[in-house]
Amino acid sequence: MATETFEFQVEARQLLQMMIHSIYSNKDVFLRELISNASDALDKLRLEALRDDTLGADVSDLHIGIEADKDARTLTVRDNGVGMSHDEVVQLIGTIAKSGTAKFLQELKAAKDAGDTTATEGLIGQFGVGFYSSFMVADEVTLVTRRAGESQGTRWASTGEGTYTIETVDDAPQGTAVTLRLKPEDTEDQLFDYTSPWKIKEIVKRYSDFITWPIRMATEAAADSGDASEDGDSEDGDSENGGSGDREAAAPGRPETLNSMKALWARSRDEVSDEEYHELYKHISHDWTDPLETIRLQAEGTFEYQALLFLPSHAPQDLFMQGYKRGVQLYVKRVFIMDDCEALMPDYLRFVKGVVDAQDLSLNVSREILQQDRQIQLMHRRLTKKVLSTVKDMMSGAPDRYATFWREFGRVLKEGLLSDFENRDAILAASSFASTHDKDEPTTLRQYVERMKDGQKHIYYMTGETRQAIENSPHMEAFRAKGIEVLLLTDPVDEVWVGTVPDFDGKELHSIAKGEVDLETEEEKKEADTQREKQQEEFAGLLTWMTDKLSENVKEVRLSTRLTVSPACIVSDTHDVTPALENIYRAMGQEVPRVKRILELNPGHPLVSGLNKAHAECDDDSGPAETAELVYGMALLAEGGELPDPSRFVTLMADRLQRTL
Numbered sequence: 263m264a265t266e267t268f269e270f271q272v273e274a275r276q277l278l279q280m281m282i283h284s285i286y287s288n289k290d291v292f293l294r295e296l297i298s299n300a301s302d303a304l305d306k307l308r309l310e311a312l313r314d315d316t317l318g319a320d321v322s323d324l325h326i327g328i329e330a331d332k333d334a335r336t337l338t339v340r341d342n343g344v345g346m347s348h349d350e351v352v353q354l355i356g357t358i359a360k361s362g363t364a365k366f367l368q369e370l371k372a373a374k375d376a377g378d379t380t381a382t383e384g385l386i387g388q389f390g391v392g393f394y395s396s397f398m399v400a401d402e403v404t405l406v407t408r409r410a411g412e413s414q415g416t417r418w419a420s421t422g423e424g425t426y427t428i429e430t431v432d433d434a435p436q437g438t439a440v441t442l443r444l445k446p447e448d449t450e451d452q453l454f455d456y457t458s459p460w461k462i463k464e465i466v467k468r469y470s471d472f473i474t475w476p477i478r479m480a481t482e483a484a485a486d487s488g489d490a491s492e493d494g495d496s497e498d499g500d501s502e503n504g505g506s507g508d509r510e511a512a513a514p515g516r517p518e519t520l521n522s523m524k525a526l527w528a529r530s531r532d533e534v535s536d537e538e539y540h541e542l543y544k545h546i547s548h549d550w551t552d553p554l555e556t557i558r559l560q561a562e563g564t565f566e567y568q569a570l571l572f573l574p575s576h577a578p579q580d581l582f583m584q585g586y587k588r589g590v591q592l593y594v595k596r597v598f599i600m601d602d603c604e605a606l607m608p609d610y611l612r613f614v615k616g617v618v619d620a621q622d623l624s625l626n627v628s629r630e631i632l633q634q635d636r637q638i639q640l641m642h643r644r645l646t647k648k649v650l651s652t653v654k655d656m657m658s659g660a661p662d663r664y665a666t667f668w669r670e671f672g673r674v675l676k677e678g679l680l681s682d683f684e685n686r687d688a689i690l691a692a693s694s695f696a697s698t699h700d701k702d703e704p705t706t707l708r709q710y711v712e713r714m715k716d717g718q719k720h721i722y723y724m725t726g727e728t729r730q731a732i733e734n735s736p737h738m739e740a741f742r743a744k745g746i747e748v749l750l751l752t753d754p755v756d757e758v759w760v761g762t763v764p765d766f767d768g769k770e771l772h773s774i775a776k777g778e779v780d781l782e783t784e785e786e787k788k789e790a791d792t793q794r795e796k797q798q799e800e801f802a803g804l805l806t807w808m809t810d811k812l813s814e815n816v817k818e819v820r821l822s823t824r825l826t827v828s829p830a831c832i833v834s835d836t837h838d839v840t841p842a843l844e845n846i847y848r849a850m851g852q853e854v855p856r857v858k859r860i861l862e863l864n865p866g867h868p869l870v871s872g873l874n875k876a877h878a879e880c881d882d883d884s885g886p887a888e889t890a891e892l893v894y895g896m897a898l899l900a901e902g903g904e905l906p907d908p909s910r911f912v913t914l915m916a917d918r919l920q921r922t923l
């Protein structure tokens with residue numbers, strides 16, 4: 263069949279260009295990526311064969327093979343796994359389906375243009391580019407593949423520059439072989455000799471030792487003796503059988519297994535280095551950066567399982583998109599069963615990656631069965647508690663790492679306050695919040711409670727778009743004046759959970775922008791009461807009149823006890839939905855009636871007393887009515903809200919200003 267030429271999808275082309283022009287300094291990782299893909303392909307085939315005995319695939323000796331040709335300067339990574347059909351090659355290799363790619367590329371380009379190599383590396387690390395990383399070390403990549411059970415194979419080739427070719431081949435073995443025509447060695451640019459068996463072994467050991475399939479390489483005696491490192495390199499032996507055997511394995515043409523294949527989750531903690539855990543994490547998460555935390559859990563007894571979970575060090579771009587895949591893999595007795603096993607993790611811990619290996623499940627277990635399985639539900643509970651307690655321990659034991667965790671995942675974790683009532687206290691205990699107590703350091707609720715003033719009954723908070731907007735809002739004034747700490751909640755989810763968590767440690771959570779505030783001691787109250795009665799009398803006419811004038815927008819105008827500086831502010835009734843929450847509901851497609859709020863006036867402010875006077879003295883009330891409207895508009899603006907009619911507000915304001923000139 264004729265060779266067809268295809269164009270890469272735009273994003274794929276841009277990414278390839280960056281790979282060709284080497285924006286990532288550690289080029290060795292290309293091999294890890296190819297081995298990782300090969301290992302996935304073997305996992306998939308084993309599973310397919312298990313489920314479909316008519317597949318007609320050969321699963322007798324599943325393995326990964328590496329072949330290096332020094333003279334031709336080629337390196338081939340081969341697997342006899344599931345392979346790809348013609349259409350899959352076009353779809354999987356020619357396009358990048360990852361969500362967030364466009365945004366990622368923009369950021370990457372900006373970092374590259376600015377010459378910021380740390381940022382470019384960080385971004386690539388977060389994104390991971392899999393197969394395309396081959397183009398960091400190769401100027402041409404050829405992939406020959408045949409899907410298990412199909413007779414015809416496909417050959418894909420590209421130099422990474424805009425197009426690739428595809429042709430059908432008849433004699434392709436089952437699985438996939440990726441052959442790289444290597445770029446010239448350039449150690450200054452960290453381009454090493456990737457045909458060197460020593461280098462290949464080193465990379466496999468470092469990045470892929472745990473891969474559960476044998477990674478074999480036919481080592482030529484001559485090549486090996488020339489390349490062997492001085493310190494003996496003896497750990498590279500066929501340790502699958504527990505021996506070192508390097509010399510023996512290096513006999514001409516004899517395939518040597520380079521990896522130990524030991525499942526890290528089944529090994530005891532002191533046998534495994536952090537680096538090994540990190541490499542496993544990278545394999546399962548497709549992340550190139552180290553995880554923040556590794557969590558081990560071994561359950562013995564009637565339902566035995568081992569779990570190795572990871573908290574990533576950054577949130578993926580698509581964490582908040584619909585259809586985000588949860589990352590915990592399920593194994594049964596060391597056999598990979600499925601990715602994204604949602605039955606094992608609650609939605610609010612969807613960022614957790616890892617492996618759970620259960621001993622007593624059927625290899626044929628389906629997602630539907632898992633959802634209902636009692637043992638799985640118990641596992642889910644235990645894993646959830648373990649992750650939450652790990653986060654809590656990080657808080658005190660590794661505050662820097664906790665801070666990173668919270669920055670990246672805090673707003674996801676808080677979703678649990680809405681859904682996981684059993685663990686609500688544990689989630690609250692692992693959470694931290696920005697607060698007026700310290701402008702940089704967030705606080706825990708426990709710390710807040712410890713700092714509460716004598717006589718302070720509630721935990722106070724305010725929600726808003728940004729810290730600055732909240733701090734500048736008039737609602738803060740009385741709290742600032744009295745030195746009472748307020749939590750500053752700026753994540754959209756905060757609007758929702760605060761309504762469902764009534765208290766912490768017996769202290770109710772109160773919004774400072776809702777209901778009446780009561781910050782006075784009994785003595786202060788007594789003193790203030792007489793003055794307030796007087797003010798109520800004095801302003802009664804104004805309040806009734808303004809309530810009527812503004813009735814389209816507010817349900818009441820009243821005197822405030824929370825203002826010390828501003829003339830007015832708007833508050834919600836204690837149990838009413840806030841405008842931000844209304845917006846969230848609307849964004850979710852729910853019909854919500856607009857809830858009218860309350861306008862509070864500061865009786866000590868000259869504008870308010872002036873308005874009172876003008877209203878009392880004026881026969882024609884159009885002048886004071888406009889001022890009342892402006893006061894309402896200003897109160898809205900002060901809390902960062904939107905004016906119902908901005909152009910009218912501006913006209914009224916311009917008119918007033920003009921009269922002052």
Ligand SMILES: Nc1ncnc2c1ncn2[C@@H]1O[C@H](COP(=O)(O)OP(=O)(O)OP(=O)(O)O)[C@@H](O)[C@H]1O
Pocket residue numbers: 295299300303341343344345346354355389390391392393394437438547548549
């Ligand atoms: N050796 C292989 N055998 C079968 N399919 C493969 C092989 N290599 C790649 N693929 C297919 O091509 C897809 C794209 O591979 P690629 O390495 O670019 O991305 P990925 O592994 O999905 O994710 P990441 O980019 O994060 O590594 C894979 O998901 C897989 O379906």
